[in-house]
Amino acid sequence: MIKGKFIDNLPKVYGIYTGGFLVFIILMAIAESMGMSAKLIGIFFVSFTVGIYAIIGYLSRTLQLDAYYVAGRQVPTVFNGMATAADWMSGASFVAMAGGIYFKGYGYMALLVGWTGGYVLVASLLAPYLRKFGCYTVPDFIGTRYGGNLARVSAVIVLTVASFTYVTAQINATGTIASVALDIPFGIAVYVGLASILICSMLGGMRAVTWTQVAQYIVLIIAYLLPVFWISNKMGAGIFPHFMLADEVARIADLESQFGLGTVKNTAADLATVPKGLAGITKAHSEVNTTPWKFISLAVCMMAGTASLPHVMMRYFTTPSVKSARRSVGWSLFFIFLLYSSAPMLATLSKLSLMDPNLATGIIGKSITEVQNIDWYQNWNQANLMFVSDFNGNGTLELNEFFMGGKAVVLATPEIAGLPYVISGLVAAGGMAAAMSTADGLVLAIANALSHDLYYKIIDPKAETAKRLIVARVLLVIIGFAGATIAALEIQGILGSVIWAFDFAMSGLFFPLVLGVWWKRANAQGAVAGMLLGLISGTAYLIWVRNGGAGFWGVTQLTFGIVGSAVSLVSMVAVSLMTKAPDAATQRMVDEVRIPSGKTVLGKQH
Amino acid sequence: MSKQAKHWEKTRSLLFITLAIWFVFSIGIFFFGAEMEASSFRPLGYPLSYYMTCQGSLGIFVILIFWFANQQEKIDEEFGYSEKEDD
Numbered sequence: 034m035i036k037g038k039f040i041d042n043l044p045k046v047y048g049i050y051t052g053g054f055l056v057f058i059i060l061m062a063i064a065e066s067m068g069m070s071a072k073l074i075g076i077f078f079v080s081f082t083v084g085i086y087a088i089i090g091y092l093s094r095t096l097q098l099d100a101y102y103v104a105g106r107q108v109p110t111v112f113n114g115m116a117t118a119a120d121w122m123s124g125a126s127f128v129a130m131a132g133g134i135y136f137k138g139y140g141y142m143a144l145l146v147g148w149t150g151g152y153v154l155v156a157s158l159l160a161p162y163l164r165k166f167g168c169y170t171v172p173d174f175i176g177t178r179y180g181g182n183l184a185r186v187s188a189v190i191v192l193t194v195a196s197f198t199y200v201t202a203q204i205n206a207t208g209t210i211a212s213v214a215l216d217i218p219f220g221i222a223v224y225v226g227l228a229s230i231l232i233c234s235m236l237g238g239m240r241a242v243t244w245t246q247v248a249q250y251i252v253l254i255i256a257y258l259l260p261v262f263w264i265s266n267k268m269g270a271g272i273f274p275h276f277m278l279a280d281e282v283a284r285i286a287d288l289e290s291q292f293g294l295g296t297v298k299n300t301a302a303d304l305a306t307v308p309k310g311l312a313g314i315t316k317a318h319s320e321v322n323t324t325p326w327k328f329i330s331l332a333v334c335m336m337a338g339t340a341s342l343p344h345v346m347m348r349y350f351t352t353p354s355v356k357s358a359r360r361s362v363g364w365s366l367f368f369i370f371l372l373y374s375s376a377p378m379l380a381t382l383s384k385l386s387l388m389d390p391n392l393a394t395g396i397i398g399k400s401i402t403e404v405q406n407i408d409w410y411q412n413w414n415q416a417n418l419m420f421v422s423d424f425n426g427n428g429t430l431e432l433n434e435f436f437m438g439g440k441a442v443v444l445a446t447p448e449i450a451g452l453p454y455v456i457s458g459l460v461a462a463g464g465m466a467a468a469m470s471t472a473d474g475l476v477l478a479i480a481n482a483l484s485h486d487l488y489y490k491i492i493d494p495k496a497e498t499a500k501r502l503i504v505a506r507v508l509l510v511i512i513g514f515a516g517a518t519i520a521a522l523e524i525q526g527i528l529g530s531v532i533w534a535f536d537f538a539m540s541g542l543f544f545p546l547v548l549g550v551w552w553k554r555a556n557a558q559g560a561v562a563g564m565l566l567g568l569i570s571g572t573a574y575l576i577w578v579r580n581g582g583a584g585f586w587g588v589t590q591l592t593f594g595i596v597g598s599a600v601s602l603v604s605m606v607a608v609s610l611m612t613k614a615p616d617a618a619t620q621r622m623v624d625e626v627r628i629p630s631g632k633t634v635l636g637k638q639h
Numbered sequence: 640m641s642k643q644a645k646h647w648e649k650t651r652s653l654l655f656i657t658l659a660i661w662f663v664f665s666i667g668i669f670f671f672g673a674e675m676e677a678s679s680f681r682p683l684g685y686p687l688s689y690y691m692t693c694q695g696s697l698g699i700f701v702i703l704i705f706w707f708a709n710q711q712e713k714i715d716e717e718f719g720y721s722e723k724e725d726d
Contacts, residue, residue: 139672142692149697150665156704157657161711275694279684319689321672328669336665354722356712363704370697377693627647629711630720 043112050085051251057081058255062455071454075214078458079465082252083229086245086469093237093244098498101238101505102169102481104351108243113357114364116243117348119250121148121365122372123199124206124468125531127253130373132439133528135380138316140323145373147332149366151339156362159340160349162550162626164358167633168350170478171343171542172486175564177635178549178626179557180619182491187564189482191541192343194568197516199342199534200475202527204230204513204520206468209440213416214461220521226465227517230472235506238481242473243351249466254371256463257443261375264382264450268392274378281385285318288388292397292432299433303424311420311436318384326587334594338535341542343482344474355629383446388432394450397432404430409448413441439528476516480509532591533575540571540597544605553623559609563601571597646718653714657707664696664703 039046061074099105108116126148133141168174172192176185207226212219233245262272271277289295294317307313316322339345348365352358386394396404401423404410413419418438421430437445443464447456484505489496496504541564548555548563574596578584588595625634640648668675668691675688682690715721 139688139692143669146665146669146692146696149700150661153657153661153665153700153703153707157654157661157707276683279681282685282689319686321676321688323672325670325672328672329666332665332669356708356715356722359708359711360705363701363708366701366704370701374694374697377689624643627650628643628720629715630722 040107040109043109047112047247047251050248051255054082054252054255058455058459061458062453065453065455071457072216074454074458075461076216078462079211079214082462082466083469086248086466087229087232089245089248090233090235090237090241093241095237095240096499096502098169098501100240101502102485103347104238104240104243106351107353108351110352110357110361111364112247113243113348113352113361115250115368116246117345117361117365118368118372119246119253119466119470120242120348120474121345121369121471122253122467123203123471123531124210124464125202125528126372126376127257127467128206128210128440128443128464129528131376131379131383132442134377135384135442136312136314136316136439137322138318139321140316140328142377143323143328143331144335145376147335148339149369149373150332151336152362152366152369154336154340155345155349156359158547159346159550160362161355161359161629163346163546164349164352165355165626165629165633167635169485170482171346171546172482173490173635175545175549175560176486176490178619178622179545179555179560180615181557181561184557184560184564185486185490187561188542188545189486191538191564191568192482193479194572195342195534195538195541196344196475196479197512198530198537199344200472200479200512200516201520201524202530202534203468203472203475204516205523205530206527207465207472208517208520210461210465210468213444214458214465223517223521226469226472227513230469230476231510231513233469234473234477235509238502238505239347239351239477242477245473246470249470250368253463253466253470254368256459256466257372257379258375260447260452260456260460261379261382263452263456264386264446265378267450267452268382268385270382274382275374278378278381281381282319285381285384285388286320288385288397289314289317289432292388294432297431297433299424303422306422307436308417308420311418311438313433313436314384318381324587330588330592330595334539334592335532335535337539337543337598338594341538341546342535343538343542344471344478346546347478347481348474379446380442383442383449386446386450387435397430397435399430400428401430401434402428409445412448413437413445418445472516476509476513479512480505483508483512529591536571536575536592536594536597537568539594540601541565541568543598544602548605550623550626553620554609554614555605556609556612556615556619558612559605559607562608563605566604567597567601570600642718646714646720649714649717650711653707653710657703660703661700664691664699668696 095101163174166174172185172188175188208219208223211226212222234242265274266272270281349358352361388397389395390398404421418441420436424434488504489501545560545563571593575593578590672688676686678687
């Protein structure tokens with residue numbers, strides 16, 4: 034059993050783990066030089082890392098409620114920061130973000146600002162207070178603070194809509210990577226991914242998810258940073274690209290104008306021959322290419338969404354104290370910053386590798402047949418992630434004749450830049466870790482809300498511990514399978530679903546959560562109105578815009594949370610003021626939440 | 640005014656300062672994207688707009704949260720609300 038002793042030895046345990054992982058990478062590199070095939074390396078990387086997570090998940094099994102729901106509230110500050118970073122950084126951050134920046138440049142970097150700035154709101158408005166409250170789940174806070182089953186159920190509904198949208202995208206991402214690395218069909222790979230996710234969370238709940246997420250963070254950060262440093266150094270741009278790429282950014286701007294970016298346009302007929310999902314560069318790399326409002330509205334949605342997504346918030350329920358919850362948010366953002374500040378650098382390196390005729394890897398300006406004979410081009414063309422076509426018939430590849438899928442920027446750049454295949458295997462393991470860790474957090478958030486808030490608090494308040502834990506686990510499996518089944522249908526892309534999830538969460542939960550702490554007058558009727566009307570109006574706006582509606586205020590289908598949360602705020606304040614103020618006991622409870630020391634508000638009454 | 644009310648008042652002013660700084664670097668400066676791009680102030684040689692979106696604002700948020708946590712701990716200590724058995 035893992036007990037107090039394990040907590041005391043954390044740095045040592047994870048130090049050995051990290052060392053072991055580095056040794057594994059080196060062994061793989063040696064195996065590659067001795068002729069091990071690329072396919073086998075990929076299989077080794079994914080199965081080795083997933084195997085480790087499974088072992089951690091098994092060792093963390095538990096029969097106690099506190100351990101299952103909040104990891105016994107003893108996760109140290111820095112480790113909780115790492116776990117949150119893994120929980121947070123999903124397949125979208127790892128696989129899709131650098132690609133988005135590669136294609137859209139500045140306009141897309143609003144996501145970087147939004148997905149980090151939100152943590153300031155988490156730290157200052159919510160996390161320490163919800164930790165003091167001592168709840169197991171986010172709806173637990175809403176249900177107790179406002180009182181009444183209706184408020185609790187409304188929170189469960191919003192949580193489920195937002196998290197479920199998010200989790201299908203993550204299961205989709207695990208399936209994509211598993212199918213490429215293990216060479217099995219996507220429809221089966223989705224369930225392989227699901228099995229790995231459930232192994233990590235089923236036996237030990239939050240405790241198991243916590244310790245696997247720390248392990249997953251270590252894998253994903255090594256897998257992201259190592260190629261960035263390596264490519265940068267190989268290109269002669271310096272070992273630490275974050276501080277040294279200014280010349281390269283300027284060089285890209287020169288090349289863009291030299292290759293006629295923005296002046297040479299493809300005809301619609303030509304573009305129709307490009308496979309679906311692939312795109313060429315149409316936006317300049319570092320130029321400001323969007324209106325301030327478009328940039329800011331997207332950033333605002335991502336920030337408010339960050340502060341309302343329950344799988345992130347519940348990570349701060351696991352710290353030993355209010356003070357450590359606050360600090361832990363800082364550590365989370367620090368660990369996230371390491372990856373996010375590297376994504377634009379990877380996009381820069383990737384673009385220059387492909388564009389610069391002075392580099393051996395540059396392909397723009399070479400003859401089409403030469404490019405079509407390059408090994409990596411053939412591989413990724415087969416995977417449907419790259420495409421060239423000689424539109425103007427001059428036999429030379431122009432900038433507007435090269436097309437790539439967003440995922441390829443992270444997955445293919447090591448190969449393009451001429452790094453050994455072992456790095457590509459490592460990147461696959463990293464992407465798997467990123468998607469799995471987020472999926473784990475999300476599935477657990479939904480299942481816990483259903484088992485604790487719906488089953489225990491409303492349906493069967495007399496249920497015994499053993500029964501509650503069985504229900505929690507059964508729900509976990511059901512939610513997982515439902516997510517995988519929908520993921521297998523591939524309705525929406527990874528990035529689109531993730532952004533929607535933020536908008537849903539923001540529409541329904543942001544103001545009810547914040548005002549629950551910061552406005553004593555807020556009452557149950559107001560909160561229910563805020564949650565339900567917010568979610569309904571946001572969803573209605575999304576459906577309207579998706580079906581060709583014109584929209585207003587420049588709000589798009591990616592930023593519908595602005596409409597939802599505005600309705601939520603107005604209706605919550607109006608209804609609260611029109612109905613009775615909360616009773617004295619509730620007011621006292623809010624006062625109690627605002628004092629950082631002492632026992633939790635809920636105490637032991639779970 | 641009770642001890643608790645004073646503690647909350649200080650906590651609230653710290654929140655407003657924190658949110659003001661947050662607003663400037665997450666929203667405020669991005670009203671001036673074009674001006675930032677044209678600016679001759681180029682940190683590490685990057686255009687200012689590019690730098691702020693991919694490193695500047697992000698780094699400021701990290702520092703801001705740790706600063707906020709420190710300030711809040713000071714307030715809590717002043718009113719005797721800090722937990723001794725911590726960490």
